[in-house]
Amino acid sequence: MPEQRGSKHVRERRTEALREEISTIVEGELSDPRLAVCTVTEVALPPGGKAARIFVQVQGNDEEAEEALKGLDAAKGYIRRELIERLGLRHCPELIFQIDRSQQYSERIDELLGRVRRRKK
Numbered sequence: 001m002p003e004q005r006g007s008k009h010v011r012e013r014r015t016e017a018l019r020e021e022i023s024t025i026v027e028g029e030l031s032d033p034r035l036a037v038c039t040v041t042e043v044a045l046p047p048g049g050k051a052a053r054i055f056v057q058v059q060g061n062d063e064e065a066e067e068a069l070k071g072l073d074a075a076k077g078y079i080r081r082e083l084i085e086r087l088g089l090r091h092c093p094e095l096i097f098q099i100d101r102s103q104q105y106s107e108r109i110d111e112l113l114g115r116v117r118r119r120k121k
Helices: 005-029 062-074 076-087 102-120
Strands: 038-044 051-058 094-099
Touching: 005 038, 005 051, 005 076, 051 062, 062 076, 062 094, 076 094
Parallel strands: 051 094
Antiparallel strands: 038 051
C-alpha cells in the first residue's frame, strides 16, 4: 500500500528534526574524545519509524571511525532520552549508527573518471 502524502511529509519533518537534534547532541554536548571528529550527515527513517539509521562522517582513518562508532553506541541511551525530551516523542526509534563513506566513494569515482579522460586523449 503506498504511503499517504501527509504521512510522508510528517516523516520527512521528523527525519530532519532527528538529524538536527542528534547533530547538536553529538557535536556539542557529548564530551567523549572519540566523538571529537564526528559529523552527522544524514538520518534515514523508514516508513514504520521503528529504527533510524544515522550516517556519521569521521575525519581520520578506519580505526578512529570504529572508535567513534563505539563511542556513539555507548551514548545511545543518553541520545535517545534527550530526543524524547526535546522533540516530545512518545517512542524514540532505535538508533543505528553507520559510517558515511559517500565522500570516499565520490573521490574514488572522480579518480576513475580522471583516468578514463586521460586515456581518451
